[in-house]
Amino acid sequence: MSIMELRDVNHVFRRGGKEVHAVNGVSLSVAKGETVAVIGESGSGKSTLGRIALGLITPTSGSVVFDGIELTALSRKQMRPLRSRLQVVFQEPYESLNPRLKVGDIIAEPLIIHRPELSRAERREKVVAMLERVGLTAEHADRLPRNLSGGQQQRIGIARAIITEPELVILDEPTSSLDVSVRARVLDLLRDLQRERGISYVFISHDLATVGLISDRVAVMYLGTVVEQGPTQEVLTNPRHPYTQALMSATLSTVVGQKREHVPLRGEIPNPSKKPTKCVLSGRCPIEVDACSSWQVRLAQVADRHEVACMRVEQEQKQPVELGGGR
Amino acid sequence: MLRVQGLTSQFRGRAGVVRAIDDVSFEVPAGEAVGIVGETGSGKSVTIRSILGLLPSYGRVVAGSAEFEGEDLIKLSRTRLREIRGARIGFVAQNPFGALNPVLSIEKQFRNVMRAHRRMSRAELHDLAIERLTAVQVRGPERVLRGYAHELSGGMAQRVVIALAMLHDPPLVIADEPTTALDVTVQRQILDLIDSQVKQGGRSLLLVTHDLGVVAQYCHRVVVMKSGRVVETGLVADVFTNPTHEYTKQLLDAVPPAPWAQEAPGLTEQAVTSR
Numbered sequence: 001m002s003i004m005e006l007r008d009v010n011h012v013f014r015r016g017g018k019e020v021h022a023v024n025g026v027s028l029s030v031a032k033g034e035t036v037a038v039i040g041e042s043g044s045g046k047s048t049l050g051r052i053a054l055g056l057i058t059p060t061s062g063s064v065v066f067d068g069i070e071l072t073a074l075s076r077k078q079m080r081p082l083r084s085r086l087q088v089v090f091q092e093p094y095e096s097l098n099p100r101l102k103v104g105d106i107i108a109e110p111l112i113i114h115r116p117e118l119s120r121a122e123r124r125e126k127v128v129a130m131l132e133r134v135g136l137t138a139e140h141a142d143r144l145p146r147n148l149s150g151g152q153q154q155r156i157g158i159a160r161a162i163i164t165e166p167e168l169v170i171l172d173e174p175t176s177s178l179d180v181s182v183r184a185r186v187l188d189l190l191r192d193l194q195r196e197r198g199i200s201y202v203f204i205s206h207d208l209a210t211v212g213l214i215s216d217r218v219a220v221m222y223l224g225t226v227v228e229q230g231p232t233q234e235v236l237t238n239p240r241h242p243y244t245q246a247l248m249s250a251t252l253s254t255v256v257g258q259k260r261e262h263v264p265l266r267g268e269i270p271n272p273s274k275k276p277t278k279c280v281l282s283g284r285c286p287i288e289v290d291a292c293s294s295w296q297v298r299l300a301q302v303a304d305r306h307e308v309a310c311m312r313v314e315q316e317q318k319q320p321v322e323l324g325g326g327r
Numbered sequence: 328m329l330r331v332q333g334l335t336s337q338f339r340g341r342a343g344v345v346r347a348i349d350d351v352s353f354e355v356p357a358g359e360a361v362g363i364v365g366e367t368g369s370g371k372s373v374t375i376r377s378i379l380g381l382l383p384s385y386g387r388v389v390a391g392s393a394e395f396e397g398e399d400l401i402k403l404s405r406t407r408l409r410e411i412r413g414a415r416i417g418f419v420a421q422n423p424f425g426a427l428n429p430v431l432s433i434e435k436q437f438r439n440v441m442r443a444h445r446r447m448s449r450a451e452l453h454d455l456a457i458e459r460l461t462a463v464q465v466r467g468p469e470r471v472l473r474g475y476a477h478e479l480s481g482g483m484a485q486r487v488v489i490a491l492a493m494l495h496d497p498p499l500v501i502a503d504e505p506t507t508a509l510d511v512t513v514q515r516q517i518l519d520l521i522d523s524q525v526k527q528g529g530r531s532l533l534l535v536t537h538d539l540g541v542v543a544q545y546c547h548r549v550v551v552m553k554s555g556r557v558v559e560t561g562l563v564a565d566v567f568t569n570p571t572h573e574y575t576k577q578l579l580d581a582v583p584p585a586p587w588a589q590e591a592p593g594l595t596e597q598a599v600t601s602r
Contacts, residue, residue: 041510180366183581184581184583206510209583209584210583211586236589246512247511247512248586248587249515250511252538252540253543253544254539254543255543256543256544256563256567258543258588259544260587264515268482
């Protein structure tokens with residue numbers, strides 16, 4: 001049973017006569033208690049997709065269903081009661097915390113809005129319990145965010161997100177701005193909370209190594225399009241799309257001499273101002289052939305629940321013998 | 328090539344004097360690549376800024392030396408240090424758009440960097456700039472020279488910075504988190520480029536990074552820093568396979584294996600509890 005279902009979502013930003021096709025035909029479902037990772041570089045549309053899932057952006061077209069409710073049809077007012085069930089943790093912990101509020105007040109704020117029936121004392125009790133749950137103490141409640149470390153600030157961001165007992169939390173690069181030693185502990189916390197409470201996560205990241213540790217399924221985005229998706233283990237051990245392979249090979253191992261052959265992409269991410277009419281990786285792809293430029297991007301199954309949007313892979317799938325050259 | 332001994336720097340702030348780095352010592356042998364690795368606040372950037380005389384006005388070096396080509400960089404006058412920076416030591420900063428001047432054409436910046444140390448005719452310099460931009464795989468170098476920094480992508484801008492840093496063929500290159508601001512798929516291209524530029528010229532490299540993978544794959548030696556001090560130093564092959572200091576061990580353990588080297592990606596609990 002899925003808690004969130006995105007179907008054929010498209011989003012175009014329009015500013016000053018210019019268009020940015022941020023999300024193109026993305027479908028994604030998140031089951032209860034599951035972590036789905038959305039992977040991509042800057043400009044891939046992954047954060048826009050997160051905002052669409054949160055109901056913060058109404059997509060240009062497509063449907064966003066949260067627990068059976070179509071979010072795109074709701075007004076802001078109708079959306080409000082859902083916000084306690086659908087929360088978010090941002091990348092920059094400090095930027096996302098009000099610098100003038102004490103930590104206790106930051107965490108209490110969602111309760112004031114969503115649980116107005118609680119007395120001040122009950123609220124305080126919940127805040128302290130939550131602080132302790134995320135690895136801080138009651139004393140932290142009276143501090144200001146700037147007096148805490150990055151890791152502690154992110155724990156507060158997490159506490160604020162889960163105090164309303166949400167069913168789905170969008171984690172937008174929650175560990176990217178943290179040092180490695182802190183990162184591992186924050187990931188542990190997120191995982192423990194998920195196990196205790198059965199929360200579903202959408203984990204937005206550019207780091208495949210982290211995603212390998214936390215997610216059940218992964219969707220790789222490039223230029224607003226999902227180019228590969230499937231169970232994390234399957235995708236990471238058997239990446240088929242050249243973009244996924246390039247991303248994988250870009251991560252360097254800390255084991256000396258442990259190298260992966262670099263799958264280089266030419267150039268850099270193009271401007272997403274036009275709706276892609278051909279394969280999104282066209283122009284950068286190492287295995288591109290002429291026919292790719294007239295190929296309409298579509299996901300095709302390559303293994304159980306593993307889908308790839310690449311013409312070469314699709315053909316190889318159909319007639320494995322003819323295509324020896326590719327890679 | 329570069330020998331840093333007992334380097335100690337302080338910052339003056341509202342809370343009094345803070346020792347940012349304390350008794351930092353290491354060497355960069357000729358032709359080798361040395362990585363300084365550490366987390367936020369470890370003092371890795373302060374170390375190279377102390378060496379290059381680029382500390383902010385409220386910071387100063389209070390002890391130690393940095394010997395380079397027979398001179399102690401710490402004791403040198405500003406003028407002499409400026410002669411060395413750019414000519415004998417190339418510097419690649421984290422943010423290429425901070426390193427490039429936004430209101431000068433790229434060609435003008437090549438001219439400025441050249442003129443700081445050497446006389447050359449415009450025509451000659453133009454040809455040299457084209458040659459150097461081509462060497463760092465900048466496509467359409469003529470167009471890039473006429474243009475400005477904001478017209479470049481992050482990766483292209485960093486290539487231009489690298490070309491400028493190498494313009495005087497310095498024997499030592501210092502790079503401060505040169506790929507942190509770039510996209511993942513571009514990062515490795517830039518690292519490969521720095522690596523090849525350094526190797527081709529038989530140069531030495533001092534590379535500051537928070538990414539242990541970069542050190543493991545591109546450096547001969549490593550200096551591990553924490554809270555302003557060097558906790559461990561040695562050959563990468565030794566330190567990474569057999570770290571003696573507890574902190575180095577913790578750091579290495581905290582980095583998840585590369586996705587393609589994870590034994591069972593997706594099996595999250597085992598992966599983490601086994602550490």
